[in-house]
Amino acid sequence: MTPEPARVLRELRKTARSEPFAVLDQVDPAEARRLLEDGLAATDATWEPEISDELRQFRALALARCRAMPEPDRPAQPVPEIDNAARDAIVAEFLASPHAAGLPDEAARYGARLLVDFGADYDAGRSLRVSPAKIAGFLLDWVPAKVILDDADRDALPHVVTAWARWAGERTGLDPAAVAQLVDVARDCGEDFREVYDHGADASPIRQFLHGLDTGGGLADAQDALDRRMFAMPYFGTRIGEEDYPRLDPGDPDERRLLIEGEHPEYHAVLGDPGFDGEIDGVNPRLHIAIHEVVANQLWEDDPAEAWRAAKRLHDAGVDRHDILHQLGSVVAAHLHGALTNRQAVDHAAYRQALDALRPPSSRRRAKSAVAPIRDAVYQLRVSLHGAKPPIWRRLRLPASTTLAQLHQVIQVAFGWEDAHLHAFEVGGRRYSLPDLELWDEAADEGTARLQDLASRPGTRLRYTYDFGDSWEHDVLVEDILAPDGVPHSVCLAGRRAGPPEDCGGVWGYAELCAVLADPNHPDHGERVDWLGHPHDPATFDKDAINTSLARIRLG
Numbered sequence: 001m002t003p004e005p006a007r008v009l010r011e012l013r014k015t016a017r018s019e020p021f022a023v024l025d026q027v028d029p030a031e032a033r034r035l036l037e038d039g040l041a042a043t044d045a046t047w048e049p050e051i052s053d054e055l056r057q058f059r060a061l062a063l064a065r066c067r068a069m070p071e072p073d074r075p076a077q078p079v080p081e082i083d084n085a086a087r088d089a090i091v092a093e094f095l096a097s098p099h100a101a102g103l104p105d106e107a108a109r110y111g112a113r114l115l116v117d118f119g120a121d122y123d124a125g126r127s128l129r130v131s132p133a134k135i136a137g138f139l140l141d142w143v144p145a146k147v148i149l150d151d152a153d154r155d156a157l158p159h160v161v162t163a164w165a166r167w168a169g170e171r172t173g174l175d176p177a178a179v180a181q182l183v184d185v186a187r188d189c190g191e192d193f194r195e196v197y198d199h200g201a202d203a204s205p206i207r208q209f210l211h212g213l214d215t216g217g218g219l220a221d222a223q224d225a226l227d228r229r230m231f232a233m234p235y236f237g238t239r240i241g242e243e244d245y246p247r248l249d250p251g252d253p254d255e256r257r258l259l260i261e262g263e264h265p266e267y268h269a270v271l272g273d274p275g276f277d278g279e280i281d282g283v284n285p286r287l288h289i290a291i292h293e294v295v296a297n298q299l300w301e302d303d304p305a306e307a308w309r310a311a312k313r314l315h316d317a318g319v320d321r322h323d324i325l326h327q328l329g330s331v332v333a334a335h336l337h338g339a340l341t342n343r344q345a346v347d348h349a350a351y352r353q354a355l356d357a358l359r360p361p362s363s364r365r366r367a368k369s370a371v372a373p374i375r376d377a378v379y380q381l382r383v384s385l386h387g388a389k390p391p392i393w394r395r396l397r398l399p400a401s402t403t404l405a406q407l408h409q410v411i412q413v414a415f416g417w418e419d420a421h422l423h424a425f426e427v428g429g430r431r432y433s434l435p436d437l438e439l440w441d442e443a444a445d446e447g448t449a450r451l452q453d454l455a456s457r458p459g460t461r462l463r464y465t466y467d468f469g470d471s472w473e474h475d476v477l478v479e480d481i482l483a484p485d486g487v488p489h490s491v492c493l494a495g496r497r498a499g500p501p502e503d504c505g506g507v508w509g510y511a512e513l514c515a516v517l518a519d520p521n522h523p524d525h526g527e528r529v530d531w532l533g534h535p536h537d538p539a540t541f542d543k544d545a546i547n548t549s550l551a552r553i554r555l556g
Contacts, residue, residue: 238262
């Protein structure tokens with residue numbers, strides 16, 4: 001977004017004329033929307049992305065503007081799958097070229113395979129595409145963050161990349177000036193690589209997850225191990241009571257324990273009280289944390305391996321991470337509780353069998369509901385606030401005949417919204433809203449669209465967006481379709497954390513607001529407290545109050 005589009009266009013044209021890798025092309029609005037949304041999504045998934053303050057401030061508005069554009073009339077092209085044989089063939093071709101002559105054989109083979117894998121897995125399958133940004137990203141970001149190298153491979157990699165830049169540039173038909181620029185970039189980045197790799201471990205959080213792993217099984221095994229450890233402990237900092245822990249090492253068992261406690265703010269007060277020996281909502285907080293710690297440790301070490309296999313099975317079926325941890329914890333409680341409390345012997349075989357038996361709760365009903373949906377059924381939904389960290393979610397049950405207009409009312413109550421802004425749903429690539437809002441010409445009437453007609457099976461996903469300025473996006477997952485229960489209103493079964501205040505700037509603005517409110521010494525603390533006008537505890541979730549309000553909304 002810019003108030004001076006003509007000036008920006010002139011600068012882009014100038015860059016396209018002077019830079020051999022720059023191309024200025026015109027795309028239609030639908031394609032522009034897809035490109036911009038993909039870019040914003042990639043930024044959200046990047047650890048501490050290098051972005052301007054302006055983007056942080058106006059990201060929600062930019063995303064709303066994108067969604068005002070037409071939807072792409074075709075989905076993004078699927079990333080081509082490049083199997084191991086094809087990757088090995090590219091490596092062999094490079095090694096047979098004169099550009100690879102003089103490189104250490106094994107180090108050149110390993111470095112070239114890393115380059116091929118990087119392009120295949122992180123550049124939409126384009127293993128041979130080369131650019132200055134891609135070379136810099138590979139040497140200075142990706143390798144230091146995700147690959148463990150021995151001394152020989154570390155010393156040889158910059159030379160392998162320089163040779164690869166010349167070979168791939170010529171092979172893909174770049175002109176000599178572009179190839180020369182690639183080689184210069186590779187050499188410059190190579191000079192910085194050793195410093196970044198050797199001294200960047202503390203600055204690169206991913207390295208903490210890879211530390212101590214045996215990568216001898218190849219990149220795929222290392223990636224699976226990385227996924228496993230990041231699933232076990234996806235955070236790097238937390239707050240417990242009044243104490244901030246902005247940088248913790250998830251690989252350290254003691255610091256991992258702090259991160260686990262940080263995920264349970266509802267227990268912070270009692271965990272700090274050595275005299276407390278009771279329960280909260282029927283849960284022993286210390287035992288609950290201990291079981292979470294056992295699950296996290298087992299996932300971290302992949303011992304037993306059945307724990308990660310079960311977690312992947314459940315995650316692939318759409319089960320939320322926190323619920324997966326609870327399901328794994330229930331098996332721990334059933335089979336290891338005696339060992340934790342009374343040092344009883346553990347039947348390891350039975351424990352592993354119980355982990356292997358874990359399945360998504362609705363898997364036995366899924367085939368039936370896909371063929372013959374129950375018209376008077378009850379839908380169990382999980383509604384999550386997209387991008388919120390820590391997660392903010394609600395689990396709801398409501399009649400299958402509920403319209404999207406009624407679901408809008410339910411979500412408003414469940415998250416504490418004030419219904420002061422526009423909203424819309426997206427289901428199966430189609431938008432739904434109130435007709436009198438006239439948001440889009442092609443939008444369907446949410447007042448006549450019912451859950452039972454839009455989501456005939458568990459696993460169906462919907463998107464609900466509220467306030468196109470702050471862009472509060474809610475991911476709605478149909479977790480289960482159950483037998484009728486005769487309840488004419490929605491019921492909140494569970495949830496986590498308070499809903500954000502209105503008009504606080506989207507998920508990024510809310511994270512900043514929480515940080516300011518938690519710090520009485522922050523220069524903006526008083527101003528934000530006055531703006532809010534009432535106390536706000538981000539950890540609060542009042543299920544009873546939500547259900548009292550939901551009972552007033554008749555559905556179906």
